[in-house]
Amino acid sequence: MILALNILASLGLALGGLYAVVTLMNLAIFGVPRRAPEGTPRPVSVLIPARDEAGNIGAALEAVLAQEGAQIEVVVCDDGSTDGTDRIVGEFAARDGRVRLIHGAPLPMGWNGKQHACHQLALAARHPRLLFLDADVRLAPGAVARMSGYMDARGLDLVSGFPRQITRTLGEVVTIPQILVLLLGYLxxxxxRMLPGEGFAAGCGQLMLVEAEAYRAAGGHEAFRDRMHDGLNLPRNVRAAGGRTDILDATPLARVRMYDNWADIWSGFTKNATEGMAKPVALPIWTVLLAGGHILxxxxxxxxxxxxxxxxxxVALLTTAMVLLARALLAWKVRQRPLAVLLHPVxxxxxxxxxxxxxxxxxxxxQAQWRGRLYDMN
Structure with missing residues (x-):
């Protein structure tokens, strides 16, 4: 038994050490400009797909319209809402000429709802840069200018970032911070940044800025019309078309509360899981990496x-301390709650x-159900 424990402890050390080293390396270079660059950045079309977002869309538009140092237009696609979302957007458009409302066409066979809405938004956009923004995201005043400056400084075609995740319930605290645990711990x-391969592409569909030319060269959202995970598919396609992509720390740029109850958390993470980790070959490997490095x-x-x-x-105590230290530094960097660190193995x-x-x-x-629509999980 002691031999078996020694072997398991050594395995845990190797797997936990991998996570800790990659996390610390990434945290050292994971950032965003402190302020917007001087000069006038390229105009940006802020594109918001909205389906039954009456509780969100007003605050989202107020935050976008308060942007500093950026020339913007805001286009909202009302995707068949039944809760008055279009009325709220229409009121904003009547007061501010930068806001436009388009009514989404009926969802064609074979299309994902969000991808269809984003496709229509891109067709309606007038500016050379496109910022795809979820309706529940709240931008900080200089977010658009700072993201544009980041693109310019690095010669990028696409940049995205995960907003600060607001978590209040226990389910949120336990699950949602794992998004960045996986991203910073294993990419x-x-x-x-050095290698152009699609396998190194990643992004966040909540907040994604892309050059319109690069977007069209990559086939836009139409290229993955039947997929759920725009945060993975668009960066991969931009890279496949010869573009450059990156992820920045969007913690100071935006905030979002993704889900507020356990049922939505489970459904939200399940709906696009099979396009990421939950594949027959990949998931056993992920299970060894995660269970072996964090739970074992x-x-x-x-x-x-x-x-x-x-x-x-x-050895096991050393590994646990090493993993939790890296986890705590990540939590500090992106402003996660301390309880998320304590409950990390859970x-x-x-x-x-x-x-x-x-x-x-x-x-x-x-099938996965989202926003009143059913999608195959394949």
């Missing part, structure tokens, strides 16, 4: 301590449960 940013060490430490396996206990376990549920559901032909 080495130096390699992603504290479990081994407890068991080894009781069994008198001093070496295994010390969050990893829940993440794996969601991914496995999505994979098994897809194999059984299950």
């Amino acid at each position: 080495p940013f130096p390699m992603a 060490p504290p479990v081994v430490a407890l068991v080894a301590w009781g069994a008198g396996a001093d070496y295994a206990a010390k 969050g990893v376990a829940v993440t794996l449960a969601i991914q496995w549920s999505a994979l098994l559901g897809a194999r059984k032909g299950a």
Whole structure:
């Protein structure tokens, strides 16, 4: 038993050490300009797909219209809302000429709802840069100018970032911070920036700025019309078309509360899981990486301590401390709640449960429901 514990402790050290090293390396270069650059950046079309967003759209538009140092227009696509979303946008448009409302066409067969709305928004846009923005995201006053400056300084065709995630319920605190745990823990940013491969592309569909020419060269949202995960697919396609993409720290630029109840959390993460981790080949590997590096060490430490396996206990405790230190630095950087760090192994376990549920559901032909529409999970 002691030999087995020693082996498991060493495995945990290797896997946990990988996460800690990559996270610390990424945190050192994960940033955003402190202020907007001097000069006038290229005009930006802020494009907001909205379906039953009456509770969000007013605050979203107020934040966009308060942008400083940027020439913008705002186009909202009302995607068949039944809650008065279009009326609210129309009131803004009547007061401010920068706001336009378009009514989305009926959803064609084979299209995802959001991708269809974004496709129509891109066709309606008049400016050379397109900022795709979810209706629940609240921009800081200089966000558009700072993102544009980041693109200019690095010669990018697309840049995106994860807004500061507002979490209030226990389910939110446990699950939502795992998005950045995975991103910063397992995507080495130096390699992603140096190598043009699609495999290093990543992004966040909540907040994504792209050159209109690069967007069209990549086929736009039409190129992945039947997919759910725009945050992965658009950056990959831009890279495939020869463009350059990157991710910045959007914590000071925007904030969002993604979900406010457990049912929406589960549905929200499940709907596009099979386009990311939840694939037959990938998910077993992810399970070894995550369970082995984040859950195994504290479990081994407890068991080894009781069994008198001093070496295994010390190695497992060292690994646990190393992982939690990296996790705490990440939480500090992106302003996550301390409770998310304390419950980190639980969050990893829940993440794996969601991914496995999505994979098994897809194999059984299950469908994901989102915004009143059903989609195949494949």
